[in-house]
Amino acid sequence: MVYHMRTRKTKKTIPPIAKINIKSYQANSAPKAYLDDLGSVTSDQKKNMLAAGVDPTQKSRSGTYVQMDHNVVHARSLYPGLEVMSTSEALKKYEWLDNYFWKVVALDADEFTRQAHLQQHHGYFLRALPGVKATYPLQACLFINDNNIIQNVHNIIIAEEGSDLQVITGCATASDVRRGLHIGISEFYVKKGARLTFTMIHNWAEDVSVRPRTAALVEAGATFLSNYICLKPVKDLQMYPKAELIGRGAVARYNTILFAHPGSRLDVGSRVILKAKDSRAEVVARAVSAGGDIIARGHLKGEVAGIKAHLECRGLMVSEKGLIHAIPELEGHVAGVDMSHEAAVGKIAHEEIEYLMSRGLSQGEAQAAIVRGFLDTSIMGLPASLQKEVDQAISACEKEVF
Amino acid sequence: MLKIENLTVKVADKEVLSDINMQLKPGEQMALLGPNGSGKTSLLMTIIGFANYQITRGDIIFKGKRINELSIDQRARLGIGVMFQRPPTVRGIKLRQMIQLISKDKFNTDKEASLLNLKDFLGRDLNLGFSGGEIKRSELLQLLAVAPNLCLFDEPESGVDLENIALVGKLINRILQKNKDNASLIITHTGYILDYVQADRGCILVGGKLHCMGNPKEILETVKKHGYEWCITCAREKPKKQYHQSRK
Numbered sequence: 001m002v003y004h005m006r007t008r009k010t011k012k013t014i015p016p017i018a019k020i021n022i023k024s025y026q027a028n029s030a031p032k033a034y035l036d037d038l039g040s041v042t043s044d045q046k047k048n049m050l051a052a053g054v055d056p057t058q059k060s061r062s063g064t065y066v067q068m069d070h071n072v073v074h075a076r077s078l079y080p081g082l083e084v085m086s087t088s089e090a091l092k093k094y095e096w097l098d099n100y101f102w103k104v105v106a107l108d109a110d111e112f113t114r115q116a117h118l119q120q121h122h123g124y125f126l127r128a129l130p131g132v133k134a135t136y137p138l139q140a141c142l143f144i145n146d147n148n149i150i151q152n153v154h155n156i157i158i159a160e161e162g163s164d165l166q167v168i169t170g171c172a173t174a175s176d177v178r179r180g181l182h183i184g185i186s187e188f189y190v191k192k193g194a195r196l197t198f199t200m201i202h203n204w205a206e207d208v209s210v211r212p213r214t215a216a217l218v219e220a221g222a223t224f225l226s227n228y229i230c231l232k233p234v235k236d237l238q239m240y241p242k243a244e245l246i247g248r249g250a251v252a253r254y255n256t257i258l259f260a261h262p263g264s265r266l267d268v269g270s271r272v273i274l275k276a277k278d279s280r281a282e283v284v285a286r287a288v289s290a291g292g293d294i295i296a297r298g299h300l301k302g303e304v305a306g307i308k309a310h311l312e313c314r315g316l317m318v319s320e321k322g323l324i325h326a327i328p329e330l331e332g333h334v335a336g337v338d339m340s341h342e343a344a345v346g347k348i349a350h351e352e353i354e355y356l357m358s359r360g361l362s363q364g365e366a367q368a369a370i371v372r373g374f375l376d377t378s379i380m381g382l383p384a385s386l387q388k389e390v391d392q393a394i395s396a397c398e399k400e401v402f
Numbered sequence: 403m404l405k406i407e408n409l410t411v412k413v414a415d416k417e418v419l420s421d422i423n424m425q426l427k428p429g430e431q432m433a434l435l436g437p438n439g440s441g442k443t444s445l446l447m448t449i450i451g452f453a454n455y456q457i458t459r460g461d462i463i464f465k466g467k468r469i470n471e472l473s474i475d476q477r478a479r480l481g482i483g484v485m486f487q488r489p490p491t492v493r494g495i496k497l498r499q500m501i502q503l504i505s506k507d508k509f510n511t512d513k514e515a516s517l518l519n520l521k522d523f524l525g526r527d528l529n530l531g532f533s534g535g536e537i538k539r540s541e542l543l544q545l546l547a548v549a550p551n552l553c554l555f556d557e558p559e560s561g562v563d564l565e566n567i568a569l570v571g572k573l574i575n576r577i578l579q580k581n582k583d584n585a586s587l588i589i590t591h592t593g594y595i596l597d598y599v600q601a602d603r604g605c606i607l608v609g610g611k612l613h614c615m616g617n618p619k620e621i622l623e624t625v626k627k628h629g630y631e632w633c634i635t636c637a638r639e640k641p642k643k644q645y646h647q648s649r650k
């Protein structure tokens with residue numbers, strides 16, 4: 001049981017993620033009935049939702065949106081001033097909403113954005129009216145129940161001026177789903193002085209491909225906090241969400257926690273474009289490879305003087321297989337930008353393992369404890385109640401992972 | 403409890419222990435002295451089984467069982483525990499979580515931590531930014547939770563202020579008294595800890611070799627007066643029995 005700190009002799013590189021044949025997935029699914037009472041989801045659905053942070057009992061929630069395959073099965077707000085409905089419903093209700101579609105995400109960005117436009121299957125519309133501050137988060141769940149389908153959603157979140165909105169979104173599949181394709185367009189608007197805390201937990205299946213296309217527009221004095229957690233196996237996931245800070249003093253913070261199982265391919269980054277004076281950004285990623293491949297990207301672009309931004313990526317290899325490739329990018333366009341990054345990829349120090357083992361933990365237990373500690377969610381700076389929820393979701397995932 | 407026979411150990415191709423023979427009876431506490439770099443820590447690391455310390459010859463027998471080939475955790479679960487001189491920092495694992503992971507039976511973490519003035523440290527990453535004295539107390543708190551039968555204390559008092567030495571001494575006694583058969587090896591440079599912990603015997607390690615075996619206080623006095631060099635020649639020139647051997 002001697003560990004060797006040797007450099008790899010074989011030069012491994014991450015091959016590009018295989019092209020997806022969109023046509024190989026079915027655009028039809030068995031219709032799912034609207035559920036007045038969310039408690040009537042099956043126990044399997046419930047378990048998989050819970051592992052994605054979505055609680056069908058709606059305890060400590062301000063409202064819920066659940067979409068199964070191509071049907072909205074539940075959409076209701078429990079808090080005055082918060083709106084919850086499908087985007088297709090919202091488009092009928094609000095004429096102005098058209099202006100919010102394809103505004104921060106470009107329609108012609110790639111084949112997935114085009115696909116989502118040509119064949120939209122709802123998506124959630126979540127909105128906090130001006131000044132509304134709810135204690136509990138809204139939750140939204142995009143669920144794939146049938147095997148081999150394509151799900152194209154278009155989501156819109158609007159935190160109106162001075163509001164404080166928390167959102168937990170979970171994406172999950174039924175346990176017997178093997179293959180699928182999820183395309184999710186998400187456009188977020190954080191208006192003047194508002195605060196949006198967006199926490200997304202992915203709980204996909206081994207052969208599901210996932211292509212979120214997400215962007216946020218953050219106005220003066222507003223804060224956008226985005227947390228992303230993916231601990232479960234997924235075939236391949238590629239996303240590079242972006243926040244544009246367009247108002248003075250706007251703040252964006254991205255926290256990402258990734259765990260790549262053997263066979264999983266994650267190409268995940270966060271990008272912040274700082275376009276206004278005094279805007280700030282922080283991008284933090286923790287990536288663990290247990291045999292899968294991770295490309296952890298980060299991109300900060302400072303377009304005006306007086307901005308400050310930092311990028312941090314830490315990777316941990318726990319297997320001889322797999323790869324972590326950190327690609328931090330800083331782009332300063334004028335003098336007077338203050339941007340920095342730090343990246344580190346390593347393996348668990350064997351002194352730490354031996355130390356824990358000397359107290360009676362097996363090698364596996366010691367490793368799991370260190371990995372769990374590495375994936376510490378307290379970096380996310382969540383409100384205590386939300387932190388508890390996220391930790392519960394994570395331990396639900398972990399039970400299966402470790 | 404512990405029997406070490408003709409033990410020779412290499413670290414990174416360098417011999418750090420040569421032909422060590424030593425025996426600890428149940429309930430026996432032994433002080434281990436020796437200058438810097440003489441191999442004291444290496445002996446402890448070899449007993450617990452750290453991979454860097456390769457046994458090239460000899461046997462370690464614990465509770466009647468040869469443990470040379472056992473993994474670290476197997477040895478720990480058999481009842482060997484180490485208070486480390488320089489434990490690594492483990493980011494992400496809080497002291498409280500560590501105690502929960504390792505404690506055997508019901509263990510009142512909060513109470514024990516406050517007795518050790520460590521309450522504020524329970525929420526901190528293990529050893530991260532702990533001072534010298536804080537590390538000692540955190541190590542002892544962990545050993546208290548694990549309750550080993552053979553305790554290997556690596557310089558329990560170094561870096562500990564006078565007030566805390568009493569605390570450390572008391573705690574070591576508590577750990578040892580959990581079972582009447584509990585035995586220990588206590589590494590010390592100053593011997594201060596021996597004012598609190600009753601050692602039955604002492605020995606000296608110089609240059610990887612064990613040189614003397616006898617009354618710990620007497621050995622300490624001799625070292626203080628004449629230095630370790632004298633001890634080596636003393637051992638060479640006179641049969642060691644004539645010197646520091648005294649009855650328990």
Ligand SMILES: Nc1ncnc2c1ncn2[C@@H]1O[C@H](COP(=O)(O)OP(=O)(O)OP(=O)(O)O)[C@@H](O)[C@H]1O
Pocket residue numbers: 413414416418436437438439440441442443444445454487
């Ligand atoms: N991992 C290692 N690599 C190389 N040399 C080592 C290693 N560990 C120990 N040594 C060497 O082995 C010798 C004995 O070291 P050890 O730590 O056992 O001494 P010690 O008696 O505990 O000293 P101190 O009183 O300073 O704690 C020293 O010369 C040390 O440098």
Ligand SMILES: [Mg+2]
Pocket residue numbers: 442443444487556
């Ligand atoms: Mg030492």
